[in-house]
Amino acid sequence: MILARLILGLLTLAPMTGYDLKKHFDSSINHFWNADKAQIYRTLNKLVEDGLAVVRVVPQENYPDRQEHHITDAGRAALAAWLNTGLDAEPVREPFLARLFFSGELERENVMRLLRARRSEVTDRLEEYRAQRAGLGDVSGYDRRAYLMAATLEREVGRTEAELKWLRSVERSMP
Amino acid sequence: MILARLILGLLTLAPMTGYDLKKHFDSSINHFWNADKAQIYRTLNKLVEDGLAVVRVVPQENYPDRQEHHITDAGRAALAAWLNTGLDAEPVREPFLARLFFSGELERENVMRLLRARRSEVTDRLEEYRAQRAGLGDVSGYDRRAYLMAATLEREVGRTEAELKWLRSVERSMP
DNA sequence: CGTGGTTAGGCGACGAATCACCTAGTAGGT
DNA sequence: ACCTACTAGGTGATTCGTCGCCTAACCACG
Numbered sequence: 001m002i003l004a005r006l007i008l009g010l011l012t013l014a015p016m017t018g019y020d021l022k023k024h025f026d027s028s029i030n031h032f033w034n035a036d037k038a039q040i041y042r043t044l045n046k047l048v049e050d051g052l053a054v055v056r057v058v059p060q061e062n063y064p065d066r067q068e069h070h071i072t073d074a075g076r077a078a079l080a081a082w083l084n085t086g087l088d089a090e091p092v093r094e095p096f097l098a099r100l101f102f103s104g105e106l107e108r109e110n111v112m113r114l115l116r117a118r119r120s121e122v123t124d125r126l127e128e129y130r131a132q133r134a135g136l137g138d139v140s141g142y143d144r145r146a147y148l149m150a151a152t153l154e155r156e157v158g159r160t161e162a163e164l165k166w167l168r169s170v171e172r173s174m175p
Numbered sequence: 176m177i178l179a180r181l182i183l184g185l186l187t188l189a190p191m192t193g194y195d196l197k198k199h200f201d202s203s204i205n206h207f208w209n210a211d212k213a214q215i216y217r218t219l220n221k222l223v224e225d226g227l228a229v230v231r232v233v234p235q236e237n238y239p240d241r242q243e244h245h246i247t248d249a250g251r252a253a254l255a256a257w258l259n260t261g262l263d264a265e266p267v268r269e270p271f272l273a274r275l276f277f278s279g280e281l282e283r284e285n286v287m288r289l290l291r292a293r294r295s296e297v298t299d300r301l302e303e304y305r306a307q308r309a310g311l312g313d314v315s316g317y318d319r320r321a322y323l324m325a326a327t328l329e330r331e332v333g334r335t336e337a338e339l340k341w342l343r344s345v346e347r348s349m350p
Numbered sequence: 351c352g353t354g355g356t357t358a359g360g361c362g363a364c365g366a367a368t369c370a371c372c373t374a375g376t377a378g379g380t
Numbered sequence: 381a382c383c384t385a386c387t388a389g390g391t392g393a394t395t396c397g398t399c400g401c402c403t404a405a406c407c408a409c410g
Contacts, residue, residue, distance in 0.1 A: 002270060009277035019388050032272035036368055041390065062376060064388035083278055087292050095177060095265050097207035097327040102184035103258055104320025117262050144350050145279025152272040155341045162337035166330045175319050194358050211398055237406060239358035
């Protein structure tokens with residue numbers, strides 16, 4: 001359901017193929033969502049079935065035809081309707097914390113290894129976010145649309161920094 | 176899969192019924208996981224099938240029998256094996272950011288309403304976490320097990336504070 | 351006396367998501 | 381000549397998760 005909305009949102013930026021969408025999920029919006037390619041193609045089919053998008057086949061030389069999906073007026077309306085509904089409850093899922101919570105029986109060194117592995121991962125992620133942010137340039141002076149897109153990235157930067165700080169503190173003071 | 180591990184982890188703390196487990200997911204570990212009760216019961220059955228847990232029926236007066244699930248040695252081994260594997264990739268899913276990212280076409284006031292609703296929710300959550308933390312008392316001087324359990328909560332406090340800070344900044348400077 | 355919450359366990363249907371695999375041509379590197 | 385990656389689009393199986401519903405007795409409130 002939410003994947004359908006996200007795809008509609010991306011289609012407002014430009015008409016796209018399933019392949020294009022997958023690339024967006026893997027790069028530009030990877031800080032807040034990801035999706036399996038099989039699921040993207042299935043969801044696109046459903047959007048077309050429901051009249052929220054239409055396909056235009058664009059033949060290419062030397063490459064497979066592009067099945068460009070264009071959002072329809074009904075699609076734009078469905079997207080707007082979603083954006084104006086109240087916030088829904090978000091399921092909490094933190095696999096790393098799930099591990100750490102039960103790691104008390106492990107030897108101290110093994111827990112430290114876990115924490116260091118996590119820190120390395122989180123540091124890399126932070127680097128990626130910062131590189132992405134640098135690619136956006138100066139946000140002030142942007143319109144609301146660009147501002148909000150940059151803001152979502154900023155939120156992840158902030159929360160990732162908070163985790164790094166926490167990780168260092170745990171590594172320092174764990175008994 | 177991960178749910179099975181979490182349940183095994185909880186069963187190391189004490190033998191539990193599906194009902195008990197559900198309460199834990201809703202309270203003590205709600206800062207990093209939640210689970211549907213139907214799924215909990217199904218997973219418990221699978222654990223028993225796989226020999227990772229055994230059931231002991233405890234009859235009660237005036238109340239339904241308790242089907243206490245006890246972790247077995249095989250279960251403890253499976254849990255330890257999981258805890259010693261490398262970190263696996265975590266899927267990113269931030270429904271709120273997904274909305275905000277595409278909210279650029281909304282009127283400014285509607286976006287502000289969204290941000291304020293979020294801030295109210297996040298503030299409540301932070302209060303809950305802090306109350307839970309207060310209930311744990313002083314962490315220093317604890318053993319590693321208790322320390323790590325408290326630390327997972329601390330991580331969420333930190334990241335929630337980071338989001339609040341970010342929310343206030345966005346509310347202040349959104350064009 | 352009825353209503354709603356607690357304890358305890360469950361089923362069935364559906365939808366969402368993942369995993370592995372497949373087609374098929376182009377292009378670049380070793 | 382071979383291997384890998386990129387472009388583009390899928391299928392099928394299976395698992396995971398949610399939603400709604402059901403049984404059944406107890407307890408407290410008004």
